[in-house]
Amino acid sequence: MMWRNTAELIPVIPGRDSYGEETRVDGIPRMVFVNRKSVRQSEFYQAFAAGMKPEIVYEIRTVEYQEEPKLRAEGTDYYIIRTFTKNGEITELVCSRYPMEG
Template sequence: MLWRDVIDLIPVVVTKNGYGEEVETDGIPRTVYANKKSVRQSEFYQALAAGMKPEIVFEVMVADYTEEPKVKYGDKYYRVIRTYSANGERIELVCSIYPMEE
Protein backbone atom coordinates (compact mmCIF):
# COMPACT_ATOMS: atom_id res chain seq x y z
CA MET A 1 0.00 0.00 0.00
CA LEU A 2 1.23 3.47 -0.85
CA TRP A 3 1.38 6.05 1.89
CA ARG A 4 0.22 9.15 0.01
CA ASP A 5 0.09 11.78 2.74
CA VAL A 6 2.31 13.20 5.47
CA ILE A 7 0.93 14.31 8.85
CA ASP A 8 2.41 15.62 12.07
CA LEU A 9 1.40 13.85 15.28
CA ILE A 10 1.46 16.33 18.16
CA PRO A 11 1.72 15.17 21.78
CA VAL A 12 0.41 17.25 24.69
CA VAL A 13 2.79 17.96 27.57
CA VAL A 14 1.52 18.93 31.02
CA THR A 15 3.77 21.42 32.81
CA LYS A 16 3.39 23.83 35.72
CA ASN A 17 3.31 27.57 35.17
CA GLY A 18 4.74 30.22 37.50
CA TYR A 19 1.68 29.92 39.77
CA GLY A 20 2.02 26.16 40.15
CA GLU A 21 -1.00 25.46 37.96
CA GLU A 22 -0.87 22.61 35.48
CA VAL A 23 -1.11 23.75 31.88
CA GLU A 24 -1.14 21.78 28.65
CA THR A 25 1.23 22.75 25.86
CA ASP A 26 2.04 21.14 22.54
CA GLY A 27 5.04 18.85 22.51
CA ILE A 28 7.43 18.30 19.65
CA PRO A 29 5.55 17.15 16.52
CA ARG A 30 6.56 13.93 14.80
CA THR A 31 6.12 13.55 11.03
CA VAL A 32 4.71 10.22 9.80
CA TYR A 33 3.31 8.84 6.57
CA ALA A 34 -0.45 8.35 6.39
CA ASN A 35 -3.40 7.77 4.12
CA LYS A 36 -6.17 10.35 4.24
CA LYS A 37 -9.60 8.73 4.12
CA SER A 38 -13.16 9.93 4.19
CA VAL A 39 -15.33 9.54 7.26
CA ARG A 40 -17.75 6.67 6.74
CA GLN A 41 -21.40 7.67 6.82
CA SER A 42 -22.23 5.39 9.75
CA GLU A 43 -19.23 6.76 11.69
CA PHE A 44 -20.34 10.32 11.00
CA TYR A 45 -23.88 9.84 12.30
CA GLN A 46 -22.82 7.85 15.38
CA ALA A 47 -20.31 10.54 16.33
CA LEU A 48 -22.77 13.34 15.64
CA ALA A 49 -25.28 11.70 18.00
CA ALA A 50 -22.56 11.76 20.69
CA GLY A 51 -21.90 15.47 20.13
CA MET A 52 -18.73 15.03 18.03
CA LYS A 53 -18.19 16.07 14.42
CA PRO A 54 -15.70 13.84 12.60
CA GLU A 55 -14.13 15.61 9.63
CA ILE A 56 -11.36 13.33 8.38
CA VAL A 57 -9.72 9.94 8.98
CA PHE A 58 -6.00 9.24 8.79
CA GLU A 59 -4.66 5.70 8.54
CA VAL A 60 -1.17 5.23 10.01
CA MET A 61 0.96 2.32 11.11
CA VAL A 62 0.29 1.26 14.73
CA ALA A 63 4.03 1.50 15.46
CA ASP A 64 3.96 5.20 14.46
CA TYR A 65 1.10 6.23 16.75
CA THR A 66 1.74 6.75 20.47
CA GLU A 67 -1.58 8.22 21.64
CA GLU A 68 -0.96 11.76 20.36
CA PRO A 69 -4.20 13.75 20.72
CA LYS A 70 -3.50 16.27 17.93
CA VAL A 71 -2.73 16.00 14.23
CA LYS A 72 -1.56 18.63 11.74
CA TYR A 73 -2.30 18.07 8.06
CA GLY A 74 -1.39 20.83 5.66
CA ASP A 75 -2.24 24.05 7.46
CA LYS A 76 -5.08 22.61 9.55
CA TYR A 77 -5.03 21.12 13.04
CA TYR A 78 -7.26 18.23 14.14
CA ARG A 79 -7.93 16.47 17.39
CA VAL A 80 -8.22 12.69 17.52
CA ILE A 81 -11.71 11.79 18.73
CA ARG A 82 -11.46 8.02 18.23
CA THR A 83 -9.06 5.36 17.03
CA TYR A 84 -9.81 2.05 15.35
CA SER A 85 -7.51 -0.83 14.48
CA ALA A 86 -8.88 -3.81 12.60
CA ASN A 87 -5.73 -5.79 11.88
CA GLY A 88 -3.17 -4.70 14.48
CA GLU A 89 -0.77 -3.24 11.89
CA ARG A 90 -2.68 -0.12 10.90
CA ILE A 91 -4.78 2.24 12.96
CA GLU A 92 -7.38 4.77 11.85
CA LEU A 93 -7.42 8.16 13.58
CA VAL A 94 -10.90 9.68 13.36
CA CYS A 95 -10.39 13.43 13.71
CA SER A 96 -12.33 16.68 14.02
CA ILE A 97 -11.14 20.23 13.40
CA TYR A 98 -9.14 21.54 16.35
CA PRO A 99 -9.95 25.10 17.39
CA MET A 100 -6.67 26.99 17.53
CA GLU A 101 -6.51 29.90 19.94
CA GLU A 102 -3.16 31.27 18.70
Protein backbone atom coordinates (compact mmCIF):
# COMPACT_ATOMS: atom_id res chain seq x y z
CA MET A 1 0.00 0.00 0.00
CA MET A 2 1.33 3.42 -0.93
CA TRP A 3 1.29 6.08 1.77
CA ARG A 4 0.88 9.17 -0.38
CA ASN A 5 0.27 11.92 2.17
CA THR A 6 1.48 13.11 5.55
CA ALA A 7 -0.48 14.45 8.49
CA GLU A 8 0.25 15.46 12.05
CA LEU A 9 -1.54 13.71 14.91
CA ILE A 10 -2.13 16.14 17.77
CA PRO A 11 -2.53 14.93 21.37
CA VAL A 12 -4.54 16.98 23.85
CA ILE A 13 -2.89 17.29 27.27
CA PRO A 14 -3.61 19.01 30.61
CA GLY A 15 -2.45 22.62 30.69
CA ARG A 16 -3.37 26.13 31.79
CA ASP A 17 -5.08 28.95 29.94
CA SER A 18 -4.02 32.62 29.98
CA TYR A 19 -5.86 33.09 33.31
CA GLY A 20 -3.98 30.23 34.96
CA GLU A 21 -7.04 27.98 34.97
CA GLU A 22 -6.59 24.27 34.34
CA THR A 23 -7.70 23.28 30.86
CA ARG A 24 -6.74 20.96 27.99
CA VAL A 25 -4.28 22.20 25.36
CA ASP A 26 -2.76 20.83 22.17
CA GLY A 27 0.40 18.82 22.70
CA ILE A 28 3.33 18.41 20.33
CA PRO A 29 2.17 17.20 16.89
CA ARG A 30 3.65 13.99 15.49
CA MET A 31 4.01 13.45 11.74
CA VAL A 32 2.74 10.20 10.20
CA PHE A 33 2.14 8.88 6.69
CA VAL A 34 -1.52 8.59 5.68
CA ASN A 35 -3.78 7.95 2.73
CA ARG A 36 -6.48 10.53 2.11
CA LYS A 37 -9.91 9.15 1.23
CA SER A 38 -13.38 10.55 0.68
CA VAL A 39 -16.15 10.05 3.20
CA ARG A 40 -18.43 7.25 2.05
CA GLN A 41 -22.03 8.26 1.54
CA SER A 42 -23.29 5.79 4.16
CA GLU A 43 -20.70 7.06 6.67
CA PHE A 44 -21.73 10.65 6.00
CA TYR A 45 -25.44 10.06 6.60
CA GLN A 46 -24.93 7.91 9.71
CA ALA A 47 -22.62 10.49 11.27
CA PHE A 48 -24.79 13.44 10.24
CA ALA A 49 -27.81 11.79 11.90
CA ALA A 50 -25.75 11.60 15.11
CA GLY A 51 -24.91 15.34 14.96
CA MET A 52 -21.47 14.97 13.39
CA LYS A 53 -20.23 16.46 10.12
CA PRO A 54 -17.62 14.10 8.63
CA GLU A 55 -15.54 15.77 5.93
CA ILE A 56 -12.60 13.52 5.16
CA VAL A 57 -11.14 10.13 6.04
CA TYR A 58 -7.48 9.33 6.52
CA GLU A 59 -6.05 5.81 6.66
CA ILE A 60 -3.13 5.23 9.00
CA ARG A 61 -1.18 2.21 10.18
CA THR A 62 -2.91 1.01 13.35
CA VAL A 63 0.39 0.78 15.28
CA GLU A 64 1.00 4.51 14.68
CA TYR A 65 -2.32 5.75 16.07
CA GLN A 66 -2.19 6.55 19.80
CA GLU A 67 -5.77 7.78 20.35
CA GLU A 68 -4.96 11.39 19.43
CA PRO A 69 -8.18 13.43 19.16
CA LYS A 70 -6.92 15.86 16.50
CA LEU A 71 -5.19 15.75 13.13
CA ARG A 72 -3.63 18.46 10.95
CA ALA A 73 -3.36 17.87 7.21
CA GLU A 74 -2.73 20.24 4.31
CA GLY A 75 -2.88 23.24 6.66
CA THR A 76 -6.27 22.33 8.15
CA ASP A 77 -6.96 21.17 11.70
CA TYR A 78 -9.50 18.39 12.12
CA TYR A 79 -11.15 16.63 15.03
CA ILE A 80 -11.13 12.84 14.78
CA ILE A 81 -14.80 12.03 15.29
CA ARG A 82 -14.67 8.28 14.70
CA THR A 83 -12.13 5.54 14.14
CA PHE A 84 -12.54 2.20 12.43
CA THR A 85 -9.95 -0.57 12.29
CA LYS A 86 -10.32 -2.43 9.02
CA ASN A 87 -8.10 -5.46 9.40
CA GLY A 88 -5.99 -4.94 12.52
CA GLU A 89 -3.31 -3.19 10.47
CA ILE A 90 -5.09 -0.16 9.01
CA THR A 91 -7.25 2.31 10.94
CA GLU A 92 -9.55 4.84 9.29
CA LEU A 93 -9.80 8.24 10.99
CA VAL A 94 -13.07 10.00 10.14
CA CYS A 95 -12.44 13.72 10.54
CA SER A 96 -14.38 16.96 10.83
CA ARG A 97 -13.31 20.59 11.20
CA TYR A 98 -15.87 20.86 13.99
CA PRO A 99 -15.84 18.97 17.32
CA MET A 100 -18.54 16.47 18.18
CA GLU A 101 -21.54 18.13 19.78
CA GLY A 102 -22.57 17.19 23.27
